[in-house]
Amino acid sequence: MKIVSTNLGGRKKIDWKGKSITTGIFKFSVDQPIFLDTKDVREDVICDREHHGGIDQAVYGYSLKHYDYWKELYPDLDWQYGMFGENLTIDDLDETKIHVGDTFQVGEVVLEVTKPRQPCMKLGVRFNDMKIVKQFWQQDFPGIYFKVLQTGFVKSGDEFNQIKSCSENLTIAEVYAAKKIEKGIK
Template sequence: MKIVATCLGDKKEIEWKGETVTTGIFKYAVDKPVFLDLEDVKGDTICNRENHGGILQAIYGYSLKHYAYFKEFHPNLDFEMGIFGENLTTDDLDETKIHQGDTFKVGDAILEVTLPRNPCYKLGIRFNDMKIVKQFWNTTFCGVYFKVLQTGFVKTGDVFQQIKSCPKNPTIADLYIAEHTKKGL
């Protein structure tokens, strides 16, 4: 697994259903190393700290391989790196093979896999199409949240080197499916 883009976003206000919504989901690739801190990526904006950022959701990783699936549903959309709100776009992140607790060294940082990402309406705002939320739910292409065990810089091209494997723990896909079941989706 390798980083193909590091992505940051600024606070953005969007009109949605007659209300102003503040979001940090509009992330774009940057051409510089980014610093992974204990609760977020330095220089990135998180507007909803209740559901994003913090110790267990400090970094969001998403696979470039998943982009192709969603391009089928949204062929006229420009799929820029970071469109799913991820901080790290990787070449191949497979939620069915990554277990909660798996730990990786990448760049100067050490990251531990914690949780899947559950989509909300702000993903629909980013895509300008609320159908993406259900399309996202109907896959296991949820991406991975990471806890930062060691802070540090990462950059495009850095490779994830697994330093701890937790095969007895559930995969991220298993946790995501369990969340579906709990919510009756």
């Protein structure tokens, strides 16, 4: 696995169906390395700290391979890296093979896998279509949140080197499937 894009977003105010919403989900690829800190990514705006950021959700990664599926459903969007609000677009992130607790060295950083992303309405705002939230739940590729064990810079091209395997733990896909059952999502 390697990083194909590092993505940052600013604070953006959107008028959504007559309601003002402030979000940081509009992330875009940047050319410079980004600093992964213990609770968030430096220079990346998080507007809802209750549900985003923090120790167990400091960094969000999403697979470039998953983009192909979504592009078929949303062919008219202006597709670019960061569409899912991810900080790291990773070439081949496979939620069925990565376990909670797996640890990776990438760039100067050590990342630990914590949990899958649960979609919220802001993903619908980003796609300008709330159907994406339900569709996202119905798939098995939610992306991965990471805890930062060692802070530092990462950049496009940096490889993920696994330094700890926790195959005795659930995979991210299994955790996501359990969360869907808990929420009654089919």
